Amino acid sequence: MKRSNSPIFWALFGAGGMLAALFGTMLVFITGIAVPFGWTLSPDLMNYARMHAFAQNWIGKGFIFVIVALFAWHAMHRILCSLHDIGIHKGLLAKLCCYGGAMLITLIAAVKLLAIGF
Amino acid sequence: MNQKTAARRPYVRSMQGWWRRDPFFMVYMARELTAFAVLAYSIVLVVGVMRLAQGEAAWNGWLAALQSPWSLLLHLVFLLSFVIHAKSWFEIMPKTMPLMFVGGQRMNPAIITWTGWGATIAASVALFALALWGQS
Numbered sequence: 714m715k716r717s718n719s720p721i722f723w724a725l726f727g728a729g730g731m732l733a734a735l736f737g738t739m740l741v742f743i744t745g746i747a748v749p750f751g752w753t754l755s756p757d758l759m760n761y762a763r764m765h766a767f768a769q770n771w772i773g774k775g776f777i778f779v780i781v782a783l784f785a786w787h788a789m790h791r792i793l794c795s796l797h798d799i800g801i802h803k804g805l806l807a808k809l810c811c812y813g814g815a816m817l818i819t820l821i822a823a824v825k826l827l828a829i830g831f
Numbered sequence: 832m833n834q835k836t837a838a839r840r841p842y843v844r845s846m847q848g849w850w851r852r853d854p855f856f857m858v859y860m861a862r863e864l865t866a867f868a869v870l871a872y873s874i875v876l877v878v879g880v881m882r883l884a885q886g887e888a889a890w891n892g893w894l895a896a897l898q899s900p901w902s903l904l905l906h907l908v909f910l911l912s913f914v915i916h917a918k919s920w921f922e923i924m925p926k927t928m929p930l931m932f933v934g935g936q937r938m939n940p941a942i943i944t945w946t947g948w949g950a951t952i953a954a955s956v957a958l959f960a961l962a963l964w965g966q967s
Contacts, residue, residue, distance in 0.1 A: 727927075733869050734920040734947070737913040739955035741872060743962050744879075745906030749897040758966040759894060761887040768883055781876045788870035795863040800846065814870075822877050825884040 722790050722812070729787025732780060740780070768829045778822050785818040862919040868912030871905070921947030 747754040757763075767773035793811040796803055850856040882893040896902060924947055925940030932938065 729869075730916070730920055733913065734917040735951050735954040736958060737869065737872070738910060738917055738951070739958040741906055741909045741913055743958065744876070745872075745897060745902065745909060747962075749894065750903065754962055755966045756894075758962060761883075761890045763965070764883055764890065768880070777876070777880060781873050781880065784869050784873035784876075788866040788873065791863060791866035792870065795866070798850070798860075798863070818873060818877050822880055825877075825880045828884045829880075 722786070725783065725786035725815075726790035727787075729783035729785075730791075732783050733787060736780070737784070765829065768826060769831055771831065774826050774829070774831075778826055781822040782815075782819040785815040789815040858919075861915055865912040865916040865919075868909045869916065872909050872913075875905075917948070917951050921945075921951070 743754065744759070746752060748756055748759045750756075768777060789811040793803060793807060796807055801807065850860040879890075879893050882889040921944045925938075925943045928943070930937065931943070
């Protein structure tokens with residue numbers, strides 16, 4: 714019997730959804746509102762030296778990678794499953810676009826984070 | 832009108848705008864739509880990683896883009912979406928997680944939901960504290 718690949722995508726969806734539920738709101742607030750506009754946090758928090766050092770540290774690198782990649786897999790899986798609700802068949806093309814997009818984001822994040830070095 | 836349609840015209844209920852028929856469907860749609868915000872935020876971040884790898888000037892350009900009013904508007908939409916996501920994620924959790932039994936009884940779903948929301952608040956406070964510590 715051919716094994717289904719859906720548990721893999723479901724697991725990525727679940728892990729990304731959990732991270733998004735736990736950290737997403739505060740991450741958006743910090744990186745998109747508090748730091749850029751200096752509300753409650755200093756704009757200096759995300760200056761080049763600090764963020765470069767953060768991305769060079771293996772914990773920081775891992776955190777950025779996991780957040781970016783799992784958010785993408787979570788979102789793409791949910792969008793794929795919702796296509797049916799707006800009358801689009803969840804065919805091979807839809808799967809390739811959604812999972813391909815998530816894979817692309819994952820690969821870019823991995824390559825660029827490795828390029829930043831340790 | 833031609834002969835065929837006049838002879839028999841069965842009623843087919845349109846599915847157009849089905850999700851506007853019931854508040855339950857609207858809540859469902861709002862929850863599914865949060866995926867677009869999660870995806871867009873992931874793209875904003877991966878662009879940031881690319882700019883960081885390109886050097887200081889590129890990174891400062893990304894930071895400047897974050898300071899535009901459009902970016903603020905976008906992030907306010909993200910913020911609302913992530914709140915909806917976190918709220919609904921733990922509301923559904925009692926139905927998606929493996930069954931839990933306490934003393935031979937199914938665990939109260941409300942306890943699972945409130946534990947999740949509590950974890951989100953704790954994680955948010957921890958992240959913000961980490962940010963405050965990082966800038967000092």
